[in-house]
Amino acid sequence: MERRPNSRLRALLAEAAWSNEQCARAVNAVGAEIGLVLRYDRTSVAHWLSGTQPRPPVPHLVAETFSRRLGRVMTPVAVGFAHSAPAVEPDRRAGPCTAPAPAVRTLGSLAGHDADPVERTALAGEPYRALGAPPHWPEGGGTGRRGAGRRELARVGVAEVDLLRGAVRHFAAAMDVHGGGHARPALAHYLADTATTWLHAPGDDRTHRQLGTQSAYLVFILARMHSDMGCHGIAQRYLHLALDLAHEVQDRAAWAITLRAMAAQALHLEHRRTARQYAQAAVDALPAHVGDAVRAFALAQLAVTQAALGERDAALAVLSRAEDHGRRAGVGDPFGDYPSGALSFQKAEVHRELGDLRAAARALHRSTRERPAHDRRGLALTLARRTELLLRSGRIGEACEVGHQFLEAGGGLRSHSVVTAVRTMRGSLEPLARHPSVRALLERERSLG
Structure with a gap:
């Protein structure tokens, strides 16, 4: 098949005011967001301009790269890659819809593909899409009712709602205990099969509202699992x-x-x-009746994003509000409580972003003590952050002690986040390898790798 020069890509490079090298670096960066190590350079882009078609998922990464640069949604076809259809057609919205969508049908399709190991690999290559402001809560919308007329299905009721609630607790705990890579296929299959069947079945409005909420929570958990494994696009x-x-x-x-x-x-x-826009939108969207735990959960993230942008006074004020609500929060429900260890970690992130490493270290120490025994992933990431901050503060011996605890807590977890934290720790330790404690920690890390 004759190759034709990619005139669309050439025109977009000119519009973006990018050299081939700049384009290649930007594509590599977008790939890194989903855990891909790409080493494209100016010659790679030259090959694309001459008509070479890169392998999936690179056409979609290139499209996302130009979407960010030019401020409009681009597709692989728009950048001159004509044969780049993914296993599942991606959602091209800049943000979530602002009108009712056939979400249950979409859930069945997407989760069904995700449950297949081959198609899951293709989905993992989807880029994170950076365009789009957060949506406002749309007025009107669905009633939660599904499956009118589908009398061949058994009627759903309290039993099905309780089973979905139990599934939420089970998969949330699996994420904490084993990491995001442990139960992803099982949860995708459960959503594609059991949850969608019940959402389509006949039942009263109250039942379907409850089933829809629990299904949304299960989808949320599956999103966290993928994110924990570095698959940020899906x-x-x-x-x-x-x-x-x-x-x-x-x-x-x-x-x-x-x-x-x-x-x-x-x-x-x-x-x-x-991040700041979405965190503010989350707080603004909270209903008046929402519990203290959910309010603390949203406010704590807003405080972190404010701190990340240097909004010191605002961040500390919002953090104080989050702590007030956190002290009044209940326990026992994955989406109805906010563990104090998690809130302390967010407090540490606020102080770290603001440059107060001593306050951040104190909050992380408290988070370590407060983590429940089953939250192995949370404990491991907290210890990793403590190790980082202690090294930055020059407290090498103490950092190594915590580093050993991190390796112990992270052992056996299937979590890209934990793997990345190990690599970060190694990179921070290697320049200090002459120190006996550092050398011992590095040797242990290598023996576990």
Whole structure:
């Protein structure tokens, strides 16, 4: 097949005022957000300009790169890559929909593909899409009712709602105990099969609202699992879907919780202003009746994003409000409580972003003590952050002691976040390798690798 020069890509490079090298670096950076190590350079872009088609998921990464640069949504076809259809057509919205969407049908399709190991690999290559302001809560919308006329299905009721609640507790605990890579296929299959069947089955409006809320929480957990494994593009799609489900059943608390997660994801990927917008939108969306735990959860993330932008006074004031609500919060429900250890970690993040390493270290020490025994992933990441801050503060011996605790806590976890934290710790330790404690910690890390 004859190759034709890619005139569309050439025109976009001119519009973006990019050299081939600058374009290549930007594509590498977008790939790094989803855990891909790409080493494209100016010659790679020259090959694309001559008509070479890169392998998936690179065409979608290139499209996202130009979307960010030019401020409009681009597709692989728009950048001159004509044969780049993914296993599942991506959601091209800049943000979640502002009108009711067939979220249950979308859930069945997306989760069904995700449950397949081959197609899951293709989904993992989707880029994180950085365009789009946070949505406002849409007026009107779904009733939560599904499956009118589907009399071939058994009627759903309290038993099905209780089973979905139990699934939420089970998969949330699996994430904490084993990491995001442990139960992803099982949860995707459960959503594609059991949850969607019940959402389509006949039942009263109250039942379907409750089923929709619990399904939104399960989608939220699956998004966190993917994010924990570095698959931020597909995680973002699931978060958009959780928003749609929350709107269809008119659950503003679930909507706000999901916006808060989107803020955390954006901040993790260094999209700080976007993170700040989503965190504020989450707080603004909270219904008046929401409990103290959910309010503390949203406010704590807003404080972190404010601190990340240098808004010191605002961040400390919002953090104080989060702590007030946290002290009054209950316990026992994955989406109805906010563990004190998690809140202390967010407090540490606020102080770290503001440059107060001593206050951050104190909050992290408290977070370590407060983490429940089953939260192995949370404990490991807290210890990793403590190690980082102690090294930055020059407290090498203490940092190494905590580093050993981190390696112990992180052992056996299937978590890209933990793997990344180990690599970061190694990079910080290697320049200090002459120190006996550092050398011992590095040797232990290598023996575990």
